[in-house]
Amino acid sequence: MSMILSASVVRVRDGLPLSASTDYEQSTGMQECRKYFKMLAKKLSQLPDRCTLKTGQYNINFISSLGVSYMMLCTENYPNVLAFCFLDELQKEFITTYNMMKTNTAVRPYCFIEFDNFIQRTKQRYNNTRSLSTKMNLADMQTEIKLRPPYQISVAELGSANGFAHLSVSEYKGTGKISAAPHQRLAPVTLPGIVSFVLSLLCGALNLIRGFHAIESLLQNEGEDFSYIIAFFLGTAACLYQCYLFVYYTGWRNAKSFLTFGLICLCNMYLYELRNLWQLFFHVTVGAFCTLQIRLRHPQGKSPDYNV
DSSP states (O other): OOOOOEEEEETTOOEEEEEEEEOOOOHHHHHHHHHHHHHHHTTTSSSSEEEEEEEEOOOOOEEETTTEEEEEEETTTSSSHHHHHHHHHHHHHHHHOOOOHHHHOSSTTTTTTHHHHHHHHHHHHHHSGGSSOOOOOOOHHHHHHHSOOOEOOOHHHHHTTTGEEEEEEEOOSSSOOOOOGGGOOOOOOHHHHHHHHHHHHHHHHHHHHHHHHHHHHHHTTTTTTHHHHHHHHHHHHHHHHHHHHSSOOTTTTHHHHHHHHHHHHHHHHTTTTGSOHHHHHHHHHHHHHHHHHHOOOOOSSSSOOEEE
């Protein structure tokens, strides 16, 4: 018998479960699938917005949008189009019921457990296809899945020692391939983020100007220290790289931002004799502020062309 067995709502950035249906079946297969649920939840930020994992007699499907993922477990013969219609309905209701601030600031697992009532009602409807609303446009969903099929995750990939970070990678635009981490879409830019970006560019420009002045001074006076020029240009490169990290997603993004901030601090320590305390404080503070904004701007679990 084809049916939906369970569903859950998970935060993308850290895999925190926000709500879930109550499951009564305790078979070995179900227990194994719960392990897959937990493993997938930890990797959601690295995956496309629509995926399917086939695990023998069961399928795990999920969609992600606005930093939240909606996951469901069903039997292997449950229609794919109904599975994603079910997830789409959960998504619309959850977005309508809870705002992003609540989901982003949640700290306790299952803090929206009352959403389970809606999950249970919707699951019962989808398990009885005759009771489904005639307003559902299955044709549109079928077309959407054909044009942009879900990425097929294999059990072997899920159980690999290094996880999803080393999967074969290609552009994900409806071809069923996983997208590379550098092409992931970041969360919308905030006002503090824009301010940090502009200030970092300003610091880079100041370092660049001082570097050229140091070159002129070196050409006019052979006694000038060439290492100051290197420090100025390294500071410029570090500021510009922080801007790059803020705009684009890359692997080890947070670690790179901290290392770049460390380079900014070292350059300013070396330039201590050429700058007053206020100038040093300004450059280091801007570097720290930009590093914080890079850390706070998380990747979205939603691709640009998502319209399920």
